[in-house]
Amino acid sequence: MDNKNRDNELREQVRSLLEEDKDLRGYALNADVVEGEVQLQGIVDTLKEKERAAELVRQIPGIKGVANAVSISTDGAITDKNVTMEVNEELAMAPGVDLRHIGASAVGGSGTVVLKGRTDDPAEIEAAREAASKARGVTRVLSQVKIGEEEPSLEDIFHSQVNNDKEE
Template identity: 40%
Template sequence: MDGDKNLRSYGLKVDANNDVVIVTGIVDTLSEKRHAEKVINSVVDDKKVEMEVSISTDGAITDDDVDMEVAEEIEIQTELEDKITAESKKGVVHLLGTVESEELRQKADKVAAKARGVTGVVNHIKVDNEADETGDPFHAQVRNDNEEE
């Protein structure tokens, strides 16, 4: 972890016991925690990784603060702006909206994880080709039934 410029300053501790690697410490955002897990998994072959890394902020942060932080991160990404909304409950952000591709859906998840105070992301974003143009799955099914005749 010390070799990674994004994680070096956090002083995360890595302990290995038999077939388990335990990572402990504190980071500022969920994206940093995910990055730490990715880094450790890239160097650990066949061991189980337990991420006991906490996410902490400089002070108290409310769901309204988290919503604002996520909205700011989304606004920076012009391809996501005006397509995604976020609602948080106890630091867990629920992303809602529709985007043109799976790549944008995944990008929204990563963008939200960068915001201060986010401890989890639940991605409810739909990709255009998942929805019928009427937005009504019943009508899509009726059309499919008619096609079979």
């Protein structure tokens, strides 16, 4: 089978897969295939849906790569405050995420969300990233969550030494 016929066959497989997926079928995403490389286009509501489209397409045998040009709709002006609120709602509902460990805030007005906090569990960071990507208006999730125990500050060390001195 020549490349053109193979690309046409892959294109039909990609389009069919996207149209059958319960989470993506309502978006009428478009896909083109050239030499086994897929170009995805369209608009979805969340970063999670954009990532899902690319993940699904990558599973088709014969696909060499995916250029994900799918846009995320903001349905008008969504402020950092709105995005932060929605992300924190998603974090609160996410299994495996403790809001005492991880919080989020949107920065820069472009849908970028920064996760902050500290946890001992790397899986909690991934669960938070997943949850944040479900919120409307999020285009990118950056993690600044630290792993492990917090280093004591110089002030903490000083106070512990002072307290120890008094006990002797």
